[in-house]
Amino acid sequence: MPVSTEHPHSVSKLPMSAKVYINGKFFDPQDATISVFDHGLLYGDGIFEGLRIYNGKVFRLEQHIRRLYDSAKAIHLKIPLSPAEMTDACVESVKQSGYTDGYIRLVVTRGAGTLGLGPERTENPQTIIIVDKIKLYPQEFYDNGLEIITASTIRNHPGALSPQIKSLNYLNNIMAKIEASKAGCLEALMLNHKGEVAECTADNIFIVRNGNLLTPPTDAGILEGVTREVVLELAKDGGIPAFEKTLTRHDVYVADECFMTGTAAEVIGVVKVDDREIGDGKPGPITRKLKSLFQQLTMG
Numbered sequence: 001m002p003v004s005t006e007h008p009h010s011v012s013k014l015p016m017s018a019k020v021y022i023n024g025k026f027f028d029p030q031d032a033t034i035s036v037f038d039h040g041l042l043y044g045d046g047i048f049e050g051l052r053i054y055n056g057k058v059f060r061l062e063q064h065i066r067r068l069y070d071s072a073k074a075i076h077l078k079i080p081l082s083p084a085e086m087t088d089a090c091v092e093s094v095k096q097s098g099y100t101d102g103y104i105r106l107v108v109t110r111g112a113g114t115l116g117l118g119p120e121r122t123e124n125p126q127t128i129i130i131v132d133k134i135k136l137y138p139q140e141f142y143d144n145g146l147e148i149i150t151a152s153t154i155r156n157h158p159g160a161l162s163p164q165i166k167s168l169n170y171l172n173n174i175m176a177k178i179e180a181s182k183a184g185c186l187e188a189l190m191l192n193h194k195g196e197v198a199e200c201t202a203d204n205i206f207i208v209r210n211g212n213l214l215t216p217p218t219d220a221g222i223l224e225g226v227t228r229e230v231v232l233e234l235a236k237d238g239g240i241p242a243f244e245k246t247l248t249r250h251d252v253y254v255a256d257e258c259f260m261t262g263t264a265a266e267v268i269g270v271v272k273v274d275d276r277e278i279g280d281g282k283p284g285p286i287t288r289k290l291k292s293l294f295q296q297l298t299m300g
Ligand code: PXG
Pocket: 049, 050, 051, 173, 199, 200, 201, 202, 203, 204, 223, 224, 225, 226, 227, 228, 261, 262, 263, 264
C-alpha cells in the first residue's frame, strides 16, 4: 500500500482506533499477526522505538527514526524501508488510526526463519508500526513525585550489548522493573557494571545540585533518550546550567532534586530513592520548570 506524505494534521475521516502496520499493510489489532518463527520472538533479534503523538504530530520523529537506524546498523539489520519511507509509514499509520494523541511502537524484527541463532536463516525483516493509546502514570505521581529503589540488576554491560541499542531484548530492564514492583515502586534506578548511576528501566535520570542540572553521560551505559536530549536543550534555553556527569548513588541521595525523563513518562519528579527523601520530598522548582517547558513544547 502506498504511503502518504500528507501531514497528520489533516483532518482524518476515519474512526479513531488502534491500528497496526505490518510491511506496508494496515490491520486492526486483532488481525495483526506475524510468524512464531520470527527471530524477534525466538531470540529477541530486532529493535524498537517508542514515540508519542501530540496534537496530531509525532514528537521528535526524526530523532527516533535516526536512533532506530543506528540500532539496526549496530545489529547488522538492514531495514527494508529507507528512513524517509519509514517516516512516511509512521505518519500514515497515525492517519489511519485517527488518533491525535497516543503512542507509536515501531518494531523491526529479523524476520521468520528456521530454528537456530544465525540471522542468515531468516529473510524478510518485519516492519511493524503499532498506533495505540498510551497509559500514563497516575496524575498524583506527576503532582507529588515518585519513589524509586536501586535495582540489584545492573544495566547491560556495554561489552555484552551496547545500551545505546534499543533491542527487543529488554530482560535486564524487566528484571529491574520486577524488583521495583516487588518493592512497591513504579520505577527502579539501574547502575552500570562500575556501580555508577546509569538510568532507570525505561527512563533517563537527572539530578539537581546547587542549581546545576546533572545527568549521566552516554558512556555510563545509557540509552540516549530523546526526552533527555530535549530536556538538556530546554535547560540550556532556560538558563539552567546543565552537564553530563558521572554520578554515584550518593550523589542521588544528597541531590536537591531528582527527576526522570522518557517518552512515556515525559518529565516526572522523584522524591524518594532507597528510602532517602530527596530535597524536601516534593518535586523541586527546576523539575517543575522543566516539566512545564516540556509540556509547552508538546502542546505547541
Ligand atoms: N532508557 C531506557 C532504557 C529506555 O528504554 C529511555 C531511557 C528514555 O528514552 P526516550 O527516548 O523515550 O526519552 C527509554 C525509553 C515502553 C517504552 O513502551 C519504553 C521506552 C520509551 C517508550 C515506551 O516500554 N523507553
